[in-house]
Amino acid sequence: MSKRHLYPGCLIAAAIAIAPFYATAQALDRNDPSTATRDANNQVKTQLPFDNTDDLELAERGLIARPASTIIRDAAGNVVWDMDQFAFEQGDAPDSVNPSLWRQAKLNSKYGLYKVSERIYQVRGFDLSNLSVIEGDSGYIVVDPLITKEVAAAAMELVFEHLPRKPVVAVIYSHSHADHFGGVKGVVDEQDVADGKVRIIASEGFMEFAVSENVLAGNVMTRRASYMFGSLLPKDEKGGVGVGLGKAISSGMVTLIEPTDIITRTGEELEIDGVRMVFMNTPFAEAPAELMFYLPQMQAFYAAEEANGTLHNLYTLRGAQVRDALLWSGYLHEAKDLISPETQVLFGGHHWPRWGYDNIVEYLTKQGDAYKYIHDQTLRLANHGFTMDEISEQIALPPELGQVWYNRGYYGTVSHNVRAVYQKYLGFFDGNPANMHKLPPEQSGSKYVEFMGGADELLGNARKAYANAEYRWVAEVVNHLVFADPSNVEARQLQADALEQLGYQAESGQWRNFYLTAASELRHGVMTAGTTRTLSPDMVNALSLDDFFDYLAVRLNGPKAAGRNIVINFRFRDSGDDYLVSVNNGVLHHEHRGRTSDADATVTLTRGGLVAMAMLGQATRALTAAGLVDIEGDAAALEQLIALLDNFEFWFNIVTP
Numbered sequence: 001m002s003k004r005h006l007y008p009g010c011l012i013a014a015a016i017a018i019a020p021f022y023a024t025a026q027a028l029d030r031n032d033p034s035t036a037t038r039d040a041n042n043q044v045k046t047q048l049p050f051d052n053t054d055d056l057e058l059a060e061r062g063l064i065a066r067p068a069s070t071i072i073r074d075a076a077g078n079v080v081w082d083m084d085q086f087a088f089e090q091g092d093a094p095d096s097v098n099p100s101l102w103r104q105a106k107l108n109s110k111y112g113l114y115k116v117s118e119r120i121y122q123v124r125g126f127d128l129s130n131l132s133v134i135e136g137d138s139g140y141i142v143v144d145p146l147i148t149k150e151v152a153a154a155a156m157e158l159v160f161e162h163l164p165r166k167p168v169v170a171v172i173y174s175h176s177h178a179d180h181f182g183g184v185k186g187v188v189d190e191q192d193v194a195d196g197k198v199r200i201i202a203s204e205g206f207m208e209f210a211v212s213e214n215v216l217a218g219n220v221m222t223r224r225a226s227y228m229f230g231s232l233l234p235k236d237e238k239g240g241v242g243v244g245l246g247k248a249i250s251s252g253m254v255t256l257i258e259p260t261d262i263i264t265r266t267g268e269e270l271e272i273d274g275v276r277m278v279f280m281n282t283p284f285a286e287a288p289a290e291l292m293f294y295l296p297q298m299q300a301f302y303a304a305e306e307a308n309g310t311l312h313n314l315y316t317l318r319g320a321q322v323r324d325a326l327l328w329s330g331y332l333h334e335a336k337d338l339i340s341p342e343t344q345v346l347f348g349g350h351h352w353p354r355w356g357y358d359n360i361v362e363y364l365t366k367q368g369d370a371y372k373y374i375h376d377q378t379l380r381l382a383n384h385g386f387t388m389d390e391i392s393e394q395i396a397l398p399p400e401l402g403q404v405w406y407n408r409g410y411y412g413t414v415s416h417n418v419r420a421v422y423q424k425y426l427g428f429f430d431g432n433p434a435n436m437h438k439l440p441p442e443q444s445g446s447k448y449v450e451f452m453g454g455a456d457e458l459l460g461n462a463r464k465a466y467a468n469a470e471y472r473w474v475a476e477v478v479n480h481l482v483f484a485d486p487s488n489v490e491a492r493q494l495q496a497d498a499l500e501q502l503g504y505q506a507e508s509g510q511w512r513n514f515y516l517t518a519a520s521e522l523r524h525g526v527m528t529a530g531t532t533r534t535l536s537p538d539m540v541n542a543l544s545l546d547d548f549f550d551y552l553a554v555r556l557n558g559p560k561a562a563g564r565n566i567v568i569n570f571r572f573r574d575s576g577d578d579y580l581v582s583v584n585n586g587v588l589h590h591e592h593r594g595r596t597s598d599a600d601a602t603v604t605l606t607r608g609g610l611v612a613m614a615m616l617g618q619a620t621r622a623l624t625a626a627g628l629v630d631i632e633g634d635a636a637a638l639e640q641l642i643a644l645l646d647n648f649e650f651w652f653n654i655v656t657p
Helices: 035-047 054-060 099-108 149-162 190-194 206-212 218-228 325-338 357-383 388-394 414-426 441-451 455-467 471-484 489-505 509-524 537-542 545-555 607-614 620-625 635-643
Strands: 063-065 079-081 112-117 120-124 131-135 140-143 168-172 199-203 261-263 269-272 275-281 291-295 300-302 345-347 566-572 578-584 587-592 601-605 629-633
Touching: 035 099, 035 489, 054 099, 063 149, 079 149, 099 509, 112 149, 112 345, 120 149, 120 345, 131 149, 199 206, 199 269, 206 537, 206 545, 218 509, 275 325, 291 325, 325 357, 325 414, 345 357, 357 388, 357 414, 388 414, 441 471, 455 471, 455 489, 471 489, 489 509, 545 578, 545 587, 545 607, 566 607, 566 635, 601 607, 601 635, 607 620, 607 635, 620 629, 620 635, 629 635
Parallel strands: 140 168, 168 199, 199 261, 300 345, 566 601
Antiparallel strands: 063 112, 112 120, 120 131, 131 140, 269 275, 275 291, 291 300, 566 578, 578 587, 601 629
16 A cells, blocks of 8 residues: 555544564565675674673673563463563574674573662563662662553562562653653552652653654654564564664553653752652753663662663654754763762663773763764764765774774664764755755656666666675665566565665664565565554543644645635633634644634533544544534534544555555
8 A cells, every 4th residue: 555645534543653562473585694794794703892791791790580481461461572582592693693783682682680789670671671670768769660561560570579569659750752651550550649659750841752752753653663673573583683772662551640750950859768869851862851860879870761782873763853962972971970989880771780980981981972973073074065875974983982882883873873963953955956856766766767778677787786795786776666666576576685685784773673674575565463553541641732733733634624714612621721723724723722703613522522533533423412522503614624634554665655
């Protein structure tokens, strides 16, 4: 089905940008690594310090318990997490996996309950992220409760098996990405929060960004995330081995409880159950709302996701707003200067801790310098007139930065982070007018094929390039033929072959997943699977009405709405809010506290009634008959508005038209 075909209606809810973890296993035809790929991967072994095995010790240090299996199920018996599927990651790297990525994959496969230091513990390997537990005077403070409630509950059960069973007195959301808050209801009960028994701490802007960041573009972001996380790939030596930041993403229920305490500035302190916390506010770097904190009594620093065991993304390939490399670097250097020389351990939302003050300072310094190097050198070359693609081919981290394992590109890469910096400052246009108004892929593809002498000539030359291991060039050239004629099986197969070899060579987990997923879809078509993509009830309820109407504006089919003039007053019984919503000039506008006597209709309803109509597709007449919605004036105007909203197809094509 073409990605350009949009569906009218209102059945689909907004998406959050996390990908499905489980897909139906299929026996896929896959190639062996080519001689060139084997040679490239063997060369990696000579280029990096594989004799430095410090991370192996760090990742195992403090292990208390490792369950025999981590298969976790939801209430219906569906598997939502399974580390067992990565059991094949043993021994030396196979020829089909970059040895550096294989090393990271094996480290990320270590799971269990770990003691970080006195009164600090972590559960690792129960989701993409870590769940941390700080022991207070009477209970536990949980930091970053994973993505879904099922895995968070399982992680806490592991904690209670080996530590005293005490109440959770507080939860800290380090930032606004779902892998750091979505499992909260597996850790605490919402009523206990409402009753003041449990505090929820987050940084300024958390609720806005946690819910709204991925709503307006949520459908496309989540579809692309299925590539990024390799959700449809078999987990084996020729498929998914992880994503660099962690193994994968759980597929249970994403939950959310609104924070009770908001951190607004660096230096702000809280005492929670006898534990003193000094916070560092770090917005608009790794996340638009994020915080780190220092624990003076425990001589420990929590780095959230600002410091990791990999180079991170300045731009995430699933799609998101570009992150600020200069801010990010600055925060890491500020943290280095703020922590006490007595600091003994740094731990975070991903990977394993770092122990020893000198090691921590070096870690923060070199990771901060990696982001600043990418930032500064990109702009240096841009000011020399080089374009985004030219710069990404020129920049490599200097040895003192690039030869340390935690700066390797397992998740973010120097290549696409350079492009992110260029995009942030200069946008998509490289200044060459030839690239200002290019033809769309189907049209340009047909013309390229014609210029190259037709499909047979193109494929013949491309096969020669493939034989010469020019995989990047084959993927680029054959892509024109695939978009000109997606039914050309030979073209799809050859492009898949080239992408597959690029995947086998990739050091970045998400690059590997993108390449291999694309190869699979070129060979077999889009393979659908169950996915954690629609907003859960908690996420829908957390949307402000302004955000809700903004999302409806994105769904408005502009061409169909052209020439229409619709004005509706919305009165919400449950909140007392009034909104004036209008459609004119093909645009949906909303005004809070606005009403007009000239409206086509006045609709009195609850928030749930609006969700039922606009997101669940329930008929307005049925809701009116049930007494859930009252309409004064022209009921047809409301029905026309709802009918103008598009429903987004999730499994749209990516590597074909």
